[in-house]
Amino acid sequence: MSGPANFADAPLDDSLAHRLIEKAGLADVHDKVERGERLGFDDGLRLFETPQLAAVGWLAHRVRTRRHGKKAYFNNNLHINYTNICQYSCKFCAFAAKEGEARGYLMRGPDIEKKLREYDDLAPTEVHMVAGIHPSMPYDYYLEVVRAAKRARPDIHVKAFTMVEIDHMLKVSKKSEDEVFADLREAGLGSCPGGGAEVLVDRVHKAVFREKIGPQEWLDTARKVQKHGFKMNATMLYGHIERADERVTHLVKLRELQDECGGFMAYIPLAFWPYHTDLEHHGHVTTGWMDLRNIAVGRLMLDNFANVKAYWIMLTPESAQTALSFGANDIDGTVTEEKITHDAGTTAPERLNRNDLMRLIREAGYVPVQRTTTYEEIELAEGSPVA
Ligand code: SF4
Incomplete structure (x- = not known):
């Protein structure tokens, strides 16, 4: 049969x-x-x-x-979390360390160049860089982070900095908004990953990440990023203390900003991993039921977003694959050395190679299409390196 x-x-x-x-x-x-x-x-x-x-x-x-249709996108990317030293203490975060703590680290320009050159054979088209908010690194450090990536791989797309990092740069730079975005463009910034929103609701902000920017500041910063011509993504961290109505509020706020500016490329719901965080005692790992629902409701509510991404690092490859049939059209990339979610206990591997991603997509009945960061499709040449 x-x-x-x-x-x-x-x-x-x-x-x-x-x-x-x-x-x-x-x-x-x-x-x-x-x-x-x-x-x-x-x-x-x-x-x-x-x-x-x-x-x-x-x-x-x-x-x-x-x-x-049946297309499902992936990309050849790698992650660099350039420092875990952070002046804030978000309750859902297992990644951050305080200055002077043994587990704290800080990558300077040469470290970033070296890291990118380690992966020369993988032919990444994108480097994704986000980190903690270091209490004492000056504005120039952020420009150096981007320049170092471009020195190592001039053709790479640098997708870097959450809205929290951008807001911090704007504050410490002592320069105008126009000058800061011009500096970032000149350094080689291509786009922003858009994290740091968590849930765009004051109650959740006050309860679990009160020290860093709240909903209105996140939206204002995202508006600035987009008005200066940078594309970005939008995330939502779910599965901790937020309620369903607060998730809907978050989606409506993103939709309104997209109506206004049109610079969001993809929506990425992020499943919360509680291990080693201050929410561990009343947290639990999200279920497949909740993960698939967040993908699906995001797809239905965000009618002005082209793409919904199933980020396999947080969903696990198995759930991300299933999410392709619940509204997602993108499975993210090869990733390589992700630290933030692994510190919080994700069971996903640190990297998948391109063949793994293509197999996940094909097995679910979709057509794998490699993309750039900004969703241009890439023709795969015969014998392309397996990243
Ligand atoms: S989530 Fe970001 S801002 Fe908050 S403590 Fe962690 S690294 Fe710092």
Whole structure:
């Protein structure tokens, strides 16, 4: 007996999906999705709260397929977390160390160059660099971080700095906003990964990351980044103390900023890993159920975002693969040496090679497409290096 090889070929029988949608009380949401209408706050809340996850996934899969067909993107990238020394103490963070602590480290320009040259054979197209907020490094240090990467690999796209780091630079530079962004461009910054938002709600900010910038400052900084012509991504850290309505608020705020500026490339829900954090005692690892739902609701609410990424480092490769059928169209990249989530206990490996990523995508029934950071498609030459 032959049947569909995978979920992408036959995600869910349409009549069964419609029965589930009816049962979930989501017929009106379904109609909006079919008409391409924007979903409201209450729709988002119902999508988070209904027990019918398959119905939510089916709706998100419709939207994902409409936009991207069977394509699933990945890239050849590597991560450099250039320092873990941080003046802040976010409760969900296992990565940060205080100045003078034995586990603290700080990479200078030559260290970054050396690290990038170690991976010459992998032909990365992107380096992703984020770090702690060092209490005493001057503004020039941030420019040096970018310049060092470009010295080692002039053709690499430098995607660096959360909005927390950008805000910090703006404050310590003693320069105008225009000058800071001009300096960053001249140094070689290509785009920003967009982290540091966590959940764009004051209650969560006060409770778990009160020392660093809050929701309004994050949005204001992202607006500045985009108005100065840099593309960026947007993340949400879920699975700690936030409520469903707060996740919807976060998504609506991102959607509003995207309407205004249009500079977000991808939405990336980040699963919280609690180990070694101050939230470990009442935290638990997110479930596949929650991970898939966050991907799916993000895809449905963010109608003005082109891409939704299943970041395998936090989801695990297995869940990221499944997420491709729940609204995600991107599985991130080879990564290599990620520290932040590994310090918090993720069970994902530190890197996957390009063949691993392509196998995950193909097995789920999708067509792997290597992309640049800014989502241009890259033709793979025969015999390209296996990063
Ligand atoms: S999340 Fe970032 S800002 Fe907060 S303590 Fe960790 S490294 Fe510092």
